[in-house]
Amino acid sequence: MVRRARLRIAVITGAIITLLVTLVGGIASTVMTRAQDEQVRRELRYGAARGDLSSPPGCTWLYAPGVTPLAGAPAGFPVRDDFVQVRRTREAVERTVRRENTVYLVRTQARADGNVVQAVFDMRFQLADRAHLWYALGVAEVVGLLAAAVTGVVLGRLSVAPLAEALTRQRRFVTDASHELRTPITQVYTRVQVLSRQAAAEDLPAPHREGLARLAGSVGRLGEVIDDLLLSASLTAGPARRAEHRPVDVVALARSVVAEEADRTRDGRLAVTVDGPPHPLYVDGIESALRRAVGELLSNAIGHTPPGGRIEVVLVRVGGAVELTVTDTGPGFEPAEAERLFERFHRSGDGGRYGLGLALLREVVTHHGGTVAAAGRPGRGARFTVRLPECAPPPAPLPSARPVRAGRT
Template identity: 35%
Template sequence: MKSIRRQLLVALLSAMTLTTLLGALATYKTARDEATAMFDYQLRQLALSFRDQQVQDVRRREVTIDEDAQDFSIQIWRPDGTRIYLSHPRRELPHQAPIGFATVNTDHGKWRVFGLQQGGQTIQVAQLVQVRDHLALAAALRTVAPFLLMLPMLGVLIWVMVGRGLRPLAAVARAVTTRTAVALDPLPDNRVPAEVVPLVLSLNDLLARLKRALDAQREFIADAAHELRTPLAALSLQLQLAERAPDALSRADAFAELKRGVERATHAVQQLLTLARQEPGGGDRPTMPVRLDDLVASVIVDHQPLAEARRIDLGMVPTGQLAVVDGDQDALRILLANLVSNAVRYTPPGGKIDVAIGEDNAAPFVEVCDSGPGIPLEERERVFDRFYRRAQSDEPGSGLGLAIVKTIAERHQARVLLGDAGLGGLRARVQFGRPPRP
């Protein structure tokens, strides 16, 4: 596991070391330029000092000078090119005699030379460039050495300061560990640094969503247990009636009623399983382009026998449009099947149900219109609640159909809109907001 403190320590020390080295390089160049200007001035002054002196002929007597005691080398020539003075006889000196400043290369190094003519004599003063470089390097090292010696101390200070700066993260981590499934209170954000506030807000949002999910799960389990208790009790009572039936006819009626109760309980359990699968995290499936016209035709064929048994005219309204959505085909089939099934169950015999598809401002939709009693305006929001059933309804059901429709629609970023149909009953439209994938 990577440590933020260690990474910051290495990064800061590396940056400071690199900056110090770059500063040393800049100091070296500056010191070298200053040394060059200073020593050039000394070369010129030394050459001018020899201009005013009478130098004797020393061709036959070498002048011996301690090389360590003097950095400068002096040569003097007569007009005929005869050298009459040499300060360092054992050192390889430049033989040229340029006038003014020049840099001359020899086999033993590079020389900085200044020459002038006076009274027919040529005076040359030279100095090794290496001497200047050593002085500039020494000046740079003296400047950088204190910073390099302070790096360990800086490392300790950075370690301590970064540790103090990371304390709020440790406090947030400790606060998160105290949260449980029954205690999902938001984390305090009033005493944390500005850089940690986005993390705390994101964690609070996650805790809030987790709390809502857990509350919804508890409510779902409680509602499911409550709703299943009634049909199971009815099944137990019907089974007792069948056992106590005095004759075969009464027993057959009791078993028929028991069979219908089992079917209702089975339907409720299937609806619960369907709703659980469609909840977020219930197993996401890959999406694909789905043609709504093919889906509508398939669902109508499945419900046609039930509609004919109730003498209901169930059909698809031709629109000439090809609506395509990007989603889970099986889930969309369940959504449309629940809408059509509700319309068939609540439409009185001899009624009519129209299913239509189309696009509204380039957004596809599918809607089911029926000639049934409809839903009052004040109840159109509550019918999406789980296990909610209208008091005036005599049709059997679990109260989960429209809850499943809403859950699947939300997974597909769609809305379920209830309104008044032109047939006199309810119009249920699923409006998709996401355009189809190319």
């Protein structure tokens, strides 16, 4: 989260600086272009109306019938069609001509003495100025991006530092509180179980036995929440648990999780099948966390599937990844809620509540570099798909060396 916040600040800062440089460059280019065009047209009109044919203004050539062009005049001029048109209509004609990698502005008009003169202005210097301006803007853009990167990093660190510290304190508090609560909750749970067995042996009234059973269930769920908080805090600690990563056979893990839930599926009269390859599929990760994630998927399916329903667990290899899919025949959900199911303590439109389980599941999968997606429709069940990067199997253990017995020769 902290890294994303820093990156976002850097990107926003860079975008703002880039936008400002582009905006300033566009305004400067527009103002410069208009100013140059107005100046050029003024000089062009003045040269055509009053310019000395033998000594025209700079960058301008003047053509008239019977007048020899000056040395160095551009090739292809004058434009004789314009002379013909002006003699016929007595109205000035202006045009733009592109030749010899430059642009010429041409104006042909009749002077007060009746002579027709054509003025040609070479804009190569103006075009060079514009090119230099765009080059300078490009350099400014590069410098601006570098400045934006540095500024973004600095601002990111300064602005996100309080957030990082708050998250660290929150994570430490959750971890410490969970550790401190774990032991007394375990003791209470154990004591409640003992009392439940004593109540059954001493034949206490049914309301007392039911109350103890409900208390045991509540304390057990509270212990599960504490375990979820501990696992979430350890995952968000970053690379601290990287050393615990090992190749984990997801096929064997899924079969083991299904076997552990056999009592619940049997009590709920649910048919659970596991369809996977006969060979292992390995992912690099923490086995306890992955077991918790797969267990959450199966527990969620069991909790939302009515008696007599069916749950399918499918494992396949897809493009260098291991894909695990859990499909149930439960009530399903609205497609619009697919993403919100992974929010903490999300409550669906039909009143269903999902608690921490699916949110923790996404944390586990994301920590392992994978993705999780949900799909379903009301009355058509739900399907959860987890995709994790596949890894190489663990190295085979070296064969133990046999002792060599010394013999006589």
